[in-house]
Amino acid sequence: MTRTDPKWQRRKTARPGEIVAAALDVFAENGFAGAKLEEVARRAGVSKAALYVYFETKEDLFRAVVRSAIAPDLDTIKNTAESLDVPFAMLAPMLLANGAALMQTTKLPAVVKMVVGESRNFPDLARIWHDDVVTPIVGVLTGLVARAQARGEVSPGDPRLHAISVLGPMLMAMLFRETFGQVTDDLPDLNAMAKQHAETVLHGLLIHTEGGKS
Amino acid sequence: MTRTDPKWQRRKTARPGEIVAAALDVFAENGFAGAKLEEVARRAGVSKAALYVYFETKEDLFRAVVRSAIAPDLDTIKNTAESLDVPFAMLAPMLLANGAALMQTTKLPAVVKMVVGESRNFPDLARIWHDDVVTPIVGVLTGLVARAQARGEVSPGDPRLHAISVLGPMLMAMLFRETFGQVTDDLPDLNAMAKQHAETVLHGLLIHTEGGKS
DNA sequence: TGCATTAATGACTTAAAAGTCATTAATTAT
DNA sequence: ATAATTAATGACTTTTAAGTCATTAATGCA
Numbered sequence: 001m002t003r004t005d006p007k008w009q010r011r012k013t014a015r016p017g018e019i020v021a022a023a024l025d026v027f028a029e030n031g032f033a034g035a036k037l038e039e040v041a042r043r044a045g046v047s048k049a050a051l052y053v054y055f056e057t058k059e060d061l062f063r064a065v066v067r068s069a070i071a072p073d074l075d076t077i078k079n080t081a082e083s084l085d086v087p088f089a090m091l092a093p094m095l096l097a098n099g100a101a102l103m104q105t106t107k108l109p110a111v112v113k114m115v116v117g118e119s120r121n122f123p124d125l126a127r128i129w130h131d132d133v134v135t136p137i138v139g140v141l142t143g144l145v146a147r148a149q150a151r152g153e154v155s156p157g158d159p160r161l162h163a164i165s166v167l168g169p170m171l172m173a174m175l176f177r178e179t180f181g182q183v184t185d186d187l188p189d190l191n192a193m194a195k196q197h198a199e200t201v202l203h204g205l206l207i208h209t210e211g212g213k214s
Numbered sequence: 215m216t217r218t219d220p221k222w223q224r225r226k227t228a229r230p231g232e233i234v235a236a237a238l239d240v241f242a243e244n245g246f247a248g249a250k251l252e253e254v255a256r257r258a259g260v261s262k263a264a265l266y267v268y269f270e271t272k273e274d275l276f277r278a279v280v281r282s283a284i285a286p287d288l289d290t291i292k293n294t295a296e297s298l299d300v301p302f303a304m305l306a307p308m309l310l311a312n313g314a315a316l317m318q319t320t321k322l323p324a325v326v327k328m329v330v331g332e333s334r335n336f337p338d339l340a341r342i343w344h345d346d347v348v349t350p351i352v353g354v355l356t357g358l359v360a361r362a363q364a365r366g367e368v369s370p371g372d373p374r375l376h377a378i379s380v381l382g383p384m385l386m387a388m389l390f391r392e393t394f395g396q397v398t399d400d401l402p403d404l405n406a407m408a409k410q411h412a413e414t415v416l417h418g419l420l421i422h423t424e425g426g427k428s
Numbered sequence: 429t430g431c432a433t434t435a436a437t438g439a440c441t442t443a444a445a446a447g448t449c450a451t452t453a454a455t456t457a458t
Numbered sequence: 459a460t461a462a463t464t465a466a467t468g469a470c471t472t473t474t475a476a477g478t479c480a481t482t483a484a485t486g487c488a
Contacts, residue, residue, distance in 0.1 A: 010455060183333075432485105440479080453465090
């Protein structure tokens, strides 16, 4: 062993990130009120008092957690969506597949659950998420739909509602998994959902017969 | 005034319902941990101690709230869905319109939000909701889709995922309203969503051209 | 009409977790 | 090497809301 065996280290720059990462897990598991800072500290490998070196209050930490979860994922989504100029029939499957991947790769599901659950207690966070995450994403997709409508590719109708028709089932499946994951193994597969729903939302559930009725 | 001016009344049968109703509001607004029993008592017009005459603990009350929210809505849904034997092309719009009505008439949105938000802290409630609400509803719809597939009305594919394609956007719009209602007035209209998505999920977003490509 | 029952209460105790701070020691600068 | 700085801590106080209970009085019954 080395001669010195320090009881702790000073890591001014690394610590905040570690704390936020630990806090994300704890908040995601227990919700805001249910999360214990002692538990966050334990998982971050610091004392509870150390949290207060970097964050004023529990609310501050929560805000940092939710805000930190926004930036990276958001860019991925927007870049994917806007970079390509292909027919809507190709775009939709790609977007849904990318969404499915994102939901399995990142903490997005947990963060969405938190935002939904705590929106009343943190109207400022609800606003941030609405303005910085939901509106941009839905906006991009709405724009793509509107463009496709202008090209005559997509049927008329409110493009925003169309966007929800595209995204809704993916988000629903995601929340289903997040909510009932502890309770059943019979969870919808996100990749399968993305693939099948892309087909459905593009071509519809109905089998088109030649004649009309009967 | 009458001669007697009683400080309180004994209402053994009415009280539990009133308490549960008040508690639903408070839990819906603040989540489980954030809800204060003093506030529940205030809204129910009783003292906090009176709550403990009818419910052992806060958790017990929460369970009663969530359970009480199940029964009436569930029956409405199942009856609507199963009672009619019409083509899927007629069924889907009706189901979605009924769902939209239910979301605007009942506390369903608030309860769903609560179940999503607290599922980790109350695995037993998550199980109850999964077994008694979600599985039956999705099951009924899945059955209807499968029946329509057998009749050749609906395209092949996992009928459960199809069911999510039908329901997802409605639930998404509902949670959007529930989550961001405080923050914006630009909320998706549930009736419009039901109508347009019924069209979309049946016939698809794409406009069908005669030829293939170009 | 008064007696027994018990719903309901107000004032209290308890519990748990947020938040504080004087002190310690790892690091940085001289 | 040594001093100055400050990240980090352990032990503490504070706060808040759940939960308890002896007492009160509304109601049903004899």
